[in-house]
Amino acid sequence: MSFGEMLEMVDIMKRADYDGKKAKIMAKVVKSLQKNFEVRRSKDQLRKRWSDLKLREQDRYRRIRRVLQKSK
Template identity: 55%
Template sequence: MAFEEMVEMVSILRREDYDGKKGPYTRPNMRKDKIMASVVTALEEKFGTKRAKDQLRKRWSDLKSREPEQYWRIKKLLKKREKRLRQQSKDPRTPPSHQPEAKYTPSPIPRPCPPNELEEGEVEEVCEISSPASDVLVVEGQAAEPFSTDSAQRLIGQIMV
């Protein structure tokens, strides 16, 4: 079992209080079985390795009893992570890459999809566009030449004035 997998397993087991240190629980065996099932699914999703519950129980037991220095290193790493996360959540100067992004919400009106039956060169009118005559600006004589950056800037300047 890789070190990263053990860190993930210990993180889940400590967070869920697998050993029952935070108080007596009713039906502790069922509770432990449910927690171990969540560890199995989490490890499979994150690392792609499926492990048996018994194998993970044995590894947890070995970590605590036979490999205390390894368990100590994992606990120390988890404490550092927790401290860093707490510090980032309190510090307003955290870089934007660490802050959750706002979700994009699409407009409530769905856009019509173009039909598949149209052949090349055909045009289907989706809706009628109407604008008052005062909003329309017709530029003549420039239709033959393509827009360049300079001509586009001049046109924008004329519109803005």
């Protein structure tokens, strides 16, 4: 998954206050990634990637949040 894709995913999930149980938010992420990056990812793949970012790749998650903060 590219940095731009992760940036888009984190942006949508943070705005919607995603907690892992809201299917509508995940559908929105799938559509956005398909539209903007022309990639197809399943909801389960994105859910796992979100979990990995939050738990295992905290430095990358912080970097993404910094980029999002600067863009606002």
